[in-house]
Amino acid sequence: MKNNPLELRTVNVTRYITPLREGGSLPALAEADDDFKYVLKFRGAGHGVKALIAELLGGEIARTLGLKVPELVFANLDEAFGRSEGDEEIQDLLKGSRGLNLALHFLSGALTFDPVVTQVDEKLASKIVWLDSFTTNIDRTVKNTNMLMWHKELWLIDHGATFYFHHSWDNWEKAATSPFPYIKDHVLLPQASAVNVINSELIALLPNEKLREITNLIPSDWLQWEGIEMNSEEIREVYYQFLLMRRNNANNFVKQIQDAREKLV
Template identity: 85%
Template sequence: MATHKTELRTVNVTRYITPLREGGSLPALAEADDDFKYVLKFRGAGHGSKALIAELLGGEIARTLGLKVPEMVFANLDEAFGRSEGDEEIQDLLKGSQGLNLALHFLSGALTFDPVVTQVDEKLASKIVWLDAYTTNIDRTVKNTNMLIWHKELWLIDHGATFYFHHSWSDWKKAAESPFPYIKDHVLLPQASLVEAINNEMIDQLSDEKLREITSLIPSEWLDWEGSEMETQEIREVYFQFLAHRRDHAHNFVKQIQHARETLI
């Protein structure tokens, strides 16, 4: 059982270094007032605060399950930040991201995981595949592995494509019980032979207390959705209920993983 208290530090962004032009969300390499460099993800980009919520929940659940994820911090952008930025697209992005954003510690010198070069052992592969089926992560494929090799260890990054149910926000219970067929495209599926064996271990680490701890991290300002009639605490409660219900119905996606592996083999 995980016993550590889930907390995030808050830093102030002091320098925008360079955009990281992967995908459409324009994350950036930035420096903060703690003198560390971070991969900064903006609430004013792409899917807005929902992508940050997905990143936060997905990353902290991975950490709870004992997987390696760069430290995440809340990153505050002052209203004056970025005024001198020459690129209009980036300037608009910075203006639209004032307040709290999310940043991940920059793993300097890390290499993109290549399944041809690096072999992942069966237990670790099974844990990662279980995690991604649980969080409905559609974005850990051969084309986009979203994993890095740093200090000879495997690190997970970029969980912004998890929990895709929240983009339509309809029938969360049905989404929680879904088997997740997209797992067939997972880059580590061939090695994930122990998913059934590690299932109870994974479930046991995701107690109601831990899931509430993680969902309580979501800043209220990220839950102030335009057009939504729900209060922020109601939205936060749906995230908790989704996670708890999906955990309790893990057999649905475990069976899907096994089926996908049988088809693959």
């Protein structure tokens, strides 16, 4: 029996509630036509659609590995949206983000993860450290954990800093097979003692077909890049090949994790 293809819902943003200024790309709390609230990430912000692609891929890979991530949805901004916004910076952001954006379901009442207060067991910590090495996530540190506690469970948020190779787009093959030295700063590295044990388990959860499904989620509209002589499907294929190579060379970054942990002792 074949699994249904992976899909994301699409919602229309109906109300801009407030900016979340702790985020560098100025995300916002917004409401959509399904009456749910979302943390909205804008295509017109900072790193543009590349940050949305990173958020999409990083979040759905985390979910595939069995980790808790708020539901991701495509969020459409109508041309008329935001005309009444008084803040000029926000109005410019909204104007530059017309069309398809990305949003995460808002976890009302969630608390920022504090490693001093909450102890994470070694298997969960190892899975998260493995994920962030696989996706080259430079942004889950003590200063910025990008994790929430919600209903006594750990949830992962904000994967916009993953796959940083795509900001230069040079030598992506080398980036795919390289270790990940930034893992030394990971907030959960001290607890990640089971990375070698769970490595095979996580690799098995990312077969070729699943990686293809995940990269097929990227809207073609987000793959129209200036300054690159590749069409949208060729760019999509690079993401897919990057993930394949990254998975097939997982031992490289697993060894880096182990080496980084030894230096903590």
